[in-house]
Amino acid sequence: MSVLSCRDVCLGYDGKTIISDLNFETDQGDYLCIAGENGSGKSTLIKAILGLIPLSSGKITTGDGVKRNEIGYLPQQTSIQRDFPASVWEIVLSGCQGGAGMRPFYSKAEKQTAEENIEKTGISAFKKRCYRELSGGQQQRVLLARALCAARKMVLLDEPVSALDPIATAEMYGLIEKLNKEDKITVIMVSHDIAAAVKYADKILHLGKTVFFGSKDEYVKSGVSFGFLPGGEVK
Amino acid sequence: MTEFISKLSLYLQYPFVRYALIVGVLIALCSSLLGVTLVLKRYSFIGDGLSHVAFGAMAIAAVLNLTNNMPLVLAVTVVCAVLLLRTGENAKIKGDAAIAMISVGALAIGYLLMNVFSKSSNLSGDVCTTLFGSTSILTLGKTEVVLCCALSALVIIVFMFFYNKIFCVTFDETFARASGVKAGLYNLIIAVVTAVIIVLAMNLVGSLLISALVIFPALSAMRVFKSFRSVTVCSAVLSVFCALSGMLISIMAGTPVGSTVVAVDIAAFAVFSLISLIKRGIAK
Numbered sequence A: 001m002s003v004l005s006c007r008d009v010c011l012g013y014d015g016k017t018i019i020s021d022l023n024f025e026t027d028q029g030d031y032l033c034i035a036g037e038n039g040s041g042k043s044t045l046i047k048a049i050l051g052l053i054p055l056s057s058g059k060i061t062t063g064d065g066v067k068r069n070e071i072g073y074l075p076q077q078t079s080i081q082r083d084f085p086a087s088v089w090e091i092v093l094s095g096c097q098g099g100a101g102m103r104p105f106y107s108k109a110e111k112q113t114a115e116e117n118i119e120k121t122g123i124s125a126f127k128k129r130c131y132r133e134l135s136g137g138q139q140q141r142v143l144l145a146r147a148l149c150a151a152r153k154m155v156l157l158d159e160p161v162s163a164l165d166p167i168a169t170a171e172m173y174g175l176i177e178k179l180n181k182e183d184k185i186t187v188i189m190v191s192h193d194i195a196a197a198v199k200y201a202d203k204i205l206h207l208g209k210t211v212f213f214g215s216k217d218e219y220v221k222s223g224v225s226f227g228f229l230p231g232g233e234v235k
Numbered sequence B: 001m002t003e004f005i006s007k008l009s010l011y012l013q014y015p016f017v018r019y020a021l022i023v024g025v026l027i028a029l030c031s032s033l034l035g036v037t038l039v040l041k042r043y044s045f046i047g048d049g050l051s052h053v054a055f056g057a058m059a060i061a062a063v064l065n066l067t068n069n070m071p072l073v074l075a076v077t078v079v080c081a082v083l084l085l086r087t088g089e090n091a092k093i094k095g096d097a098a099i100a101m102i103s104v105g106a107l108a109i110g111y112l113l114m115n116v117f118s119k120s121s122n123l124s125g126d127v128c129t130t131l132f133g134s135t136s137i138l139t140l141g142k143t144e145v146v147l148c149c150a151l152s153a154l155v156i157i158v159f160m161f162f163y164n165k166i167f168c169v170t171f172d173e174t175f176a177r178a179s180g181v182k183a184g185l186y187n188l189i190i191a192v193v194t195a196v197i198i199v200l201a202m203n204l205v206g207s208l209l210i211s212a213l214v215i216f217p218a219l220s221a222m223r224v225f226k227s228f229r230s231v232t233v234c235s236a237v238l239s240v241f242c243a244l245s246g247m248l249i250s251i252m253a254g255t256p257v258g259s260t261v262v263a264v265d266i267a268a269f270a271v272f273s274l275i276s277l278i279k280r281g282i283a284k
Ligand SMILES: Nc1ncnc2c1ncn2[C@@H]1O[C@H](COP(=O)(O)OP(=O)(O)OP(=O)(O)O)[C@@H](O)[C@H]1O
Pocket: A013, A014, A018, A036, A037, A038, A039, A040, A041, A042, A043, A044, A045, A076
């Protein structure tokens, strides 16, 4: 049984179609990478999966016991204001809110989760600092830690490494892999880094003029990846 | 100093002075609690906008010859607050423009109604009183004080109960929705509580100066503090302090209550700005 399935999904803004008749599904514990050129609708698809924008037609269903509040999300761009007074701790903890339901305060277990994710993403040093005073990459990690707090079954990452330095990028990939392999969390990641996608992911969804969905081996053979991989093929 | 204290204790013997102090402090506390959220949601002017709506509703109540206009005013204001704060990501008219529209519209229609239908000869005086709330806080009766206490208690409890959710929705509404938080519901709660506070606050400073109560403590606190919790606590404490000292000064010096409170708020903002400058200077 798949945890996420898209059936004949059409997406668009104000009547303009961006994605049409998309079909794919992911199983529990999958690592799916979404690739495609700028403007091909990757972020739009992620938002549709999260229910943030309506579908023009088709159906996206989550199954296998994955509930709406068990999905973590790392946005590509956030609407967070520059002058918002919030500490790193407050922000990471707010990732647990979806699971808290109507309960007014955070439980010990939730605080523990937040603590662990701060540890994992290497931001312990500025736990008490103000978010707006951090660098772009540091902010990215804070938001990742928040996404991990919400991700009890599945996590959707929209270009998680775009603001990171090479070392942090490698660490981030390692972290995501560990999350996927050890904690059995389904990962859906948008990335332009196809080399890394081919290295880590199980399945690849390529959006754009030609749409491709399949395992990474099929992807490399298919030639859809041409121009996205160094030399058009995997090393 | 002894003269000051004896004068103060003399005034405090009057129940209407005690009522005014209690109500003033409660309103200052409530409006500062939500002030942080409203300023951060880019709704700084919602106080102004909603108070104009309340003014419009009062005009309607006056035209209809209602003796107790509170329920009507509250209902109309709540509906408008919900409409304003509901917007979210897909809104075609964003925060500031929507508030400006509703505010100007309600003010114009309210004045028009009063002008066309009012039997009172002192129209400009009436309008002035509603807008500036010049003396009404000193004329509160016991029932109004009890009502105000009950509503404030309700607001404070709701705020504490939903504190974490309010933070979540204010900080990043998109993420909140994505992670399964009922952002719509919490926005609705924020809107209703905001409307209640504003209708309450109209008794203290009148419509035109409500924004000051919402904005100043929050902005002052944001100059110095860096986390949501510390900003919220600081703005609540600051707001109560300013309201209390402002009212005492106005009673002693015979100045208008609302304007004096706001003047103290402005002074506090100046002090906090100075502190933040000094802090930054030290950090360098
Ligand atoms: N809010 C919006 N209103 C109207 N059109 C939009 C909106 N957001 C995106 N689009 C359009 O939808 C298309 C897909 O956008 P999307 O953000 O999904 O691209 P993407 O694949 O994530 O690109 P990138 O690699 O740059 O992140 C683009 O052509 C864009 O112009």
